[in-house]
Amino acid sequence: MATHETHGQHDHNHAHDHAPLPDRDGAWSDAQYLEAAVRELLLEKGILTADEIRRQIEAMDRRSPEQGARVVARAWVDPGYRQRLLQDGTAAVRELGIEIEPVHLIVVENTEREHNLVVCTLCSCYPRNLLGLPPDWYKARAYRSRAVSEPRTVLAEFGTAIPDHVAVRVHDSTADMRYMVLPRRPSGTEGMGEAELAALISRDSMIGVVTLAPPKP
């Protein structure tokens, strides 16, 4: 990946691109004090309980791209499921027992002629139930700004070359409408079962920034 080789050629008028990463071990930031104050007051007023917060964090930690990978693997092996998934993503995901927020999930399928890429230019809308919490770059200015105006260049920064004869479609998410990419099944996976297939499917392939390579022999 040659992402950083071009670095020097860019003008650096984006000084604010790199949001400070939160402190983990150091002294608290102002935001950490604010969080502690708000949380303590909400607990004291009986609006929330500590147990609820703990359980919510546990639920969050259980979500990972493995959920999305299960959905994709099922769609690869079961044409009927694939059809239902493309027609009504929310219902098809629930069919597998995956809980999903009451948002409209649209699954877009990569084909020989079309590659799909997902962004949220306004904030960070993302199918969290299927992919876990979004990566930092998904929420940062560079991706949000450029994914819609020069998607092929952005894809190249992820090491993804989409041939000219393949259309690139970019989907801009909203709070009420989330997208997930159904990546193409790599060649050389014909004999594989669902679980084996699921292990091949990466988070980034379901955002659309990478394609899946055939498995190494």
Next chain:
Amino acid sequence: MMSDPHFHSHHDMGGGPAGPVERGEHDYAFWEKRVDALMVLLSSPQRQLIRVDELRRAIESLGPDVYDRLSYYERWIAAISRLMVEKGVLGGAEIDARIADLRRRGVGKT
């Protein structure tokens, strides 16, 4: 300049100029997960103290400087506290007093 401030709010970044995608990622800190949990719980159907559009409005009205200076979950907690004050759930002075109290007790110092 592609992004004309007369047409785009600051958060509306699509098509604007920007550098290369920095692919670094960090594991979420525990306090960030707590902020996320606060939002989910406060917006739960039983409570409905924050709706997602209210969170967005509060984040989008932080102003460009604050928006850029704060990290993602810093924006969220700023927005959540603002909404709790707007709705009369918490008092602004009460929050300030609690922060001062935490600092006085040496919480969060290493």
